[in-house]
Amino acid sequence: MARIIVVTSGKGGVGKTTTSAAIAMGLAKKGHKTAVIDFDVGLRNLDLIMGCERRVVYDFVNVINGEASLNQALIRDKHCDLLYILPASQTRDKDSLTQEGVGKILEDLSKDFKYIVCDSPAGIEKGAHLAMYFADDAFVVTNPEVSSVRDSDRMLGLLSSKSRRAEQNEEPIKEYLLLSRYSPDRVKLGEMLSVDDVQEILSLHLLGVIPESKSVLNASNSGTPVILDEKSDAGQAYADIVARYLGEDKPHRFIDEKKGLFGKFFGSK
Amino acid sequence: MNLLDYFRASKVGSASVAKERLQILVAHERSSRNQPSYLPQLQRELLEVIKKYINVDQEAISFNFEQDDNQETLELNIVLPDYHPKNI
Numbered sequence: 001m002a003r004i005i006v007v008t009s010g011k012g013g014v015g016k017t018t019t020s021a022a023i024a025m026g027l028a029k030k031g032h033k034t035a036v037i038d039f040d041v042g043l044r045n046l047d048l049i050m051g052c053e054r055r056v057v058y059d060f061v062n063v064i065n066g067e068a069s070l071n072q073a074l075i076r077d078k079h080c081d082l083l084y085i086l087p088a089s090q091t092r093d094k095d096s097l098t099q100e101g102v103g104k105i106l107e108d109l110s111k112d113f114k115y116i117v118c119d120s121p122a123g124i125e126k127g128a129h130l131a132m133y134f135a136d137d138a139f140v141v142t143n144p145e146v147s148s149v150r151d152s153d154r155m156l157g158l159l160s161s162k163s164r165r166a167e168q169n170e171e172p173i174k175e176y177l178l179l180s181r182y183s184p185d186r187v188k189l190g191e192m193l194s195v196d197d198v199q200e201i202l203s204l205h206l207l208g209v210i211p212e213s214k215s216v217l218n219a220s221n222s223g224t225p226v227i228l229d230e231k232s233d234a235g236q237a238y239a240d241i242v243a244r245y246l247g248e249d250k251p252h253r254f255i256d257e258k259k260g261l262f263g264k265f266f267g268s269k
Numbered sequence: 270m271n272l273l274d275y276f277r278a279s280k281v282g283s284a285s286v287a288k289e290r291l292q293i294l295v296a297h298e299r300s301s302r303n304q305p306s307y308l309p310q311l312q313r314e315l316l317e318v319i320k321k322y323i324n325v326d327q328e329a330i331s332f333n334f335e336q337d338d339n340q341e342t343l344e345l346n347i348v349l350p351d352y353h354p355k356n357i
Contacts, residue, residue, distance in 0.1 A: 146287050153295050157302045190282015197288045201295055 002035075002110040005117050006135035006173075008159075010151030012122030014143045015180040018216055019238070020119035021049045021225040023139070026242030028083035029227075032114040035074065037086040037105075039131035040121035041096055044088035050077065051223025052085055061089035064101030070108055079228060084113075094127045102130045124158060134164050137174045137245075140204060143181045144193040149201055152177075156202065177204035178241060181212045184257035195255055208241035210234050211254040304334040315345065324350060 007020040017038075024036035038046035041061060047053040052075045058068035063086075070086075077083035086105075089096060109116050120131035132138060138159050142152040159173050160166055166173075179195055186192040199206055215232030219225060227242070229235040233254060240250045312332050319325060325347060333344040 146291055149291055150294060150298075153298065157299070161302075187284070190284050193284050193287055193291075197284065201288070201291050 002106075002113045002116045003137065004106060004110075004135050005115060005137045005139060006120055006132040007117060007139045007141060008120040008128065008132055008155050009141040009148065010122065010124065010128075010155040011143075011148045014141050014148050015210070015216070016122070016141050017046050017049050017119055018220065018226060019139065019141050019178060019180065019210075020046060020117050022227040022235075022238035023242055023245070024083060024115075024117040025077070025080060025225040026227045026238055027115045027117070027246075028077070028080045030242060030246060031082065033082045033084075033112065034115040034117065035084045035086060035109050035113045036117040036119060037131075038088035038119050039097070039127045040119065041088045041092055041094045041127055042090065043121065044090050046085065046119050047075075047087045048223060049220055050085050050225065052077070052087075053223070056087045059087045059089040060105070061092045061096040063105055064096065064098065070105065079224070094121075094125060097126060097130050099130060099133065103134060106134050124154070129158075129162065132159055132163055132173075135159075135173050136165075137176065139176050139178050139207065140202075141178045141180055142198060142202070144179060144183075144187070144195075144198055146193075149193070149198055153202055156204070175204055176207040176245070177202060178207050178210065180210040182209045182254065183212045184255060188257055195252075206252070207244055208237055209252060209254050210237040210241075300334070300336075303336055308332070308334060319347060323347075 005023070007016050007023070009016050020036055024034050028034040036046065036050070037060065038044050039060075040046075044059070047056050055075050058073035060073070062068040063070055063073045074084040074086055077085060106116060118131040118135065121127040132155075140152050140155060142148050156175060159175060163173055165171065177199065179198055182195070183192055187194045195206065195209055211233050213226075213232060213234035215229050215234045216226050219229055219235075226232065226234050227238040230239070237254050240253060243250050312330075316327065316330055319330065329348040329350070331346045333346070335342045335344070
C-alpha cells in the first residue's frame with residue numbers, strides 16, 4: 001500500500017509545486033518508488049518544474065476517461081528511475097476530475113508505488129478538494145505572511161472535515177507544517193512572523209523551514225527540482241524535510257540568520 | 270548585536286501586529302467552522318422577527334455560538350436604538 005501525501009496551502013504562489021517536485025524527488029532518491037501527480041487541471045505546471053514538459057503525451061484526465069492507460073500517461077523522470085510524473089490536463093477544466101476517477105487511479109498506483117505525492121492547485125475548489133480527499137499525510141506549505149497563514153488554517157479545517165479519512169471516521173490525516181520563503185534576518189528585525197509565531201497560531205508539527213533562496217528560481221528556470229541542487233540552502237532544507245518525514249532525526253536548520261564576516265559587523269537587510 | 274541593530278532597535282517591527290491580527294482572526298474563524306449549518310438561516314429569520322417590533326439594523330444584532338465538551342450556547346445580543354422622544 002502506498003502512502004498518499006497531499007501538498008496543499010490554500011493560497012497560491014507559496015511553493016506547492018516546488019515542494020511537490022522536491023519531496024517527490026527526495027523520496028525517490030532515497031530508494032522509494034514515487035509518483036507525483038499534478039491536480040491543477042487547466043493550469044498544469046508540475047511538468048515544467050520537473051523538466052518533462054516536452055514528454056507529455058497523455059495526462060491525468062485521459063486516464064480517468066479511459067483514453068490512455070496509467071502506464072502510457074506516467075512519465076519516468078530523467079534524473080531518477082524510481083520517480084514518475086502524472087501531468088494534469090491543460091485543455092480540460094477542473095470538472096473533468098471525478099472522485100471515482102481519482103480514487104481508481106490512486107488505488108491502481110498504490111499497488112506499485114511506495115509514495116504518491118498529490119500537488120494541489122490553489123483555492124478550495126474541486127481540484128484542491130480531490131487532491132486532499134484521499135490523503136494519508138498533508139504537507140501544509142505556508143509563508144510567514146498573514147494571508148498564507150490564514151489560508152493554511154482554512155485548509156486544516158477542510159482536511160479534518162472534508163477528507164475520506166474524516167468522512168469514514170478513520171484516523172485523521174497527519175498534518176505537517178512546511179514554512180517556506182523564510183528570511184531569518186527579517187524575522188530578527190521584527191519584520192516577519194517567526195517559526196514560533198506560525199506554529200503557535202496553527203499548532204502544527206513543523207517538518208522543516210525552507211529559506212527564501214535564489215536557488216528556487218534557478219531550479220525552476222532549468223526544470224530541475226531544487227533538491228538536486230545539493231549545495232543550495234533550499235535544496236538542503238528539502239533533503240532534511242524528506243529525511244525527517246522518513247523518521248530520521250535531523251535538527252532544524254535555516255531558522256537563524258547566517259552571516260559572513262561583513263554581515264557580522266554591518267548587518268544586512 | 271551589531272552596529273546597525275543599535276539604530277534599528279527604535280523601529281517597532283510589524284510582525285507582532287501580524288501575529289496579533291492572525292490570532293484573533295484564526296480563533297474567530299475556527300469557532301465559526303464548528304457552528305451548525307442552520308445558524309445563518311436562524312440569524313436571518315430572527316432578525317426579521319425583531320425588525321417587526323424594533324427598528325434596528327443588521328449591525329445591532331450579534332450572534333455568538335460557543336461549544337464546549339458538554340454544552341452548546343447560542344448568545345443573541347441586540348443593541349436597542351437610543352430613545353429620542355422627539356423622533357417619535
